[in-house]
Amino acid sequence: MNVGVDSSLKGDSMAEDNRLIFFWGRECPHCAKLHPVVNEVSQELGGSITELEVWHSEENATLMRSYKDVLLEACGGSLGVPSLYNEKTKKALCGKNITKQEIVEWAQE
Numbered sequence: 001m002n003v004g005v006d007s008s009l010k011g012d013s014m015a016e017d018n019r020l021i022f023f024w025g026r027e028c029p030h031c032a033k034l035h036p037v038v039n040e041v042s043q044e045l046g047g048s049i050t051e052l053e054v055w056h057s058e059e060n061a062t063l064m065r066s067y068k069d070v071l072l073e074a075c076g077g078s079l080g081v082p083s084l085y086n087e088k089t090k091k092a093l094c095g096k097n098i099t100k101q102e103i104v105e106w107a108q109e
Contacts (some may be wrong), residue, residue: 017087017088018087018088019048019050019087019088020042020045020048020049020050020084020085020086020087020106020107021049021050021051021052021063021084021085021086021087022035022038022042022049022050022051022052022082022083022084023052023054023060023064023081023082023083023084023085024051024052024053024054024081024082025053025054025055025081025082026053026055026056027055028055028081028082030081030082030095030096031081031082033096034082034096034098035051037098037099037100037103038051038082038084038103040100041100041103041104041107044104045107045108048107049084049107052064054081055081064079064083064085065079067085067092070085070090070091070092071083071085071092071094073092074091074092074093074094075092075094075095078094080094081094082094082095082096082098084098084103084106086106086107086109088109089106089109091106091109093106
């Protein structure tokens with residue numbers, strides 16, 4: 001599992017503001033369950049989902065909070081993990097019951 005920091009700061013080839021981001025927490029059981037699904041979709045899409053752990057990285061948590069308006073709306077007023085944010089479309093998914101199909105559709109919009 002990649003704890004990760006914002007990969008755009010490391011010269012990632014995907015342009016900033018055009019990423020698919022999976023926000024997760026290291027000890028989050030829902031994140032652990034969703035992680036393999038996100039990895040599978042990311043591999044199918046050529047490694048296009050950036051994984052950012054937010055419970056132990058203030059930098060990643062700050063980035064997640066910068067998208068709070070969209071995340072709060074998509075997540076029923078709660079800002080938490082697991083959450084996915086598409087910087088290009090400005091759309092989010094969140095919660096423990098996200099399906100692979102929902103992730104694929106969200107990523108391909």
